[in-house]
Amino acid sequence: MLTKEDTKKILAFVKKEPKLIQDISHHIGKSWVTTDSYVNSIAKESGLIQVKTFREGTKGAIKVAYWNYAESLESDEIKEKLFDRIRLLANKKDFDPMEIYQFVDNKKAKAFIERYDDPFISKNQKLVSCLKGVESELFCFSGNLSWINVTENKVKIIAVLEELLKRGVIIRVLCRIDVASLTNLNIMERLMKKYPNQIEIRHRLQPLRGFIFDSKRARFKDEKSPQDFKGKELEKNVRMFYDIYDDEWIKWLQNVFWNLFRSSIDYKQRLEIINKIYLK
Incomplete structure (x- = not known):
């Protein structure tokens, strides 16, 4: 076999x-x-x-x-075009993670949806179990870090993050650091003081929302609400989740993360600039 x-x-x-x-x-x-x-x-x-x-x-x-270099180049060309879009876009509404998911072998990927009322309460995404399964490293593509406030079946995500840190897991985050995200950043800073050298946060405007769990699994989220549409195409808030298990695509996604991460500014430098502007 x-x-x-x-x-x-x-x-x-x-x-x-x-x-x-x-x-x-x-x-x-x-x-x-x-x-x-x-x-x-x-x-x-x-x-x-x-x-x-x-x-x-x-x-x-x-x-x-x-x-077969023709087939290989086609695959590389797809990834190159996807990366160019991710690198240049800043808003999550400008990029649907299905654009990545559609090219992954369906035997190595899974998608599901969750309808919701409260954006900070989740029942079906099983993020808690995904996070608890991390052994060494967690990569996060974020917006304003709002995901740390989510509660899933009465379990707070921020509490799960602390469990990971206690086990020595390294967490690296790409997010938007501005006035609107300072409250969430303050929550993360408390963990950074308790677990120095285990959390690294950098400022980056990018369209992806999701995680890479070790080198085994990636998950991305897309949210749509009735307000996004002019008519009655959508009656309720919906989250789409895309899980990817394909080694080749996970490696590529890790490379995307590192490329964005290396060229991003450290959160402390970004905060210094914000404080100079708003504390005058």
Whole structure:
């Protein structure tokens, strides 16, 4: 049975240069017949490699697997265009996370909705269990940090964050730091004083709202309300959640986060500027 590990080995091996099936067989420690079946399966399902048989029908037939750069470039081009939009946009209403979700293998992603009245009370998103499952690192794409005030089935998210910090989890946050977000920032600062060097917050206007839990899972949220529409297209407030488990897409999302994070200003510097303006 073709495993994820064997798939990765074959793809990495073939990407370097075209390989004979026999070479791949030695590389992964499988028989020629099994390897040939694996390669054909990967070629069919992913399109990242192709197979060519030379002198087919003769005793000296040679079967070669090679990297399909056209397919790879198309995938890279999609991610590049998505990143350009994320990098340039500032408002969450300008980017729907479904634009990312739609390109993820549906076997490695899940979406669901939640209708709500109070934006700070949630019942179905299971954010508490997602957060409690974090082992080492939490990345957060935020707006004004309002999510820290959410209560899910009577459990306060801010209390769950403190549980993570007690376990040594590192939390990095991208958010908008302005006059409207100072109250939420003050709440986070209390945790930062109790757990120094575990929380890093930087100012960035960006359209994503969501998390990356370790390197295992990403979740993004999109909210729509009746006020967003002129007619009666929507009768009640709705949240859409998009969970992604695909390793390749999670790695890309981590790269997006780090790219935005590195080029953003530290929250203390941002606060100094705000204080100079408003405390004159």
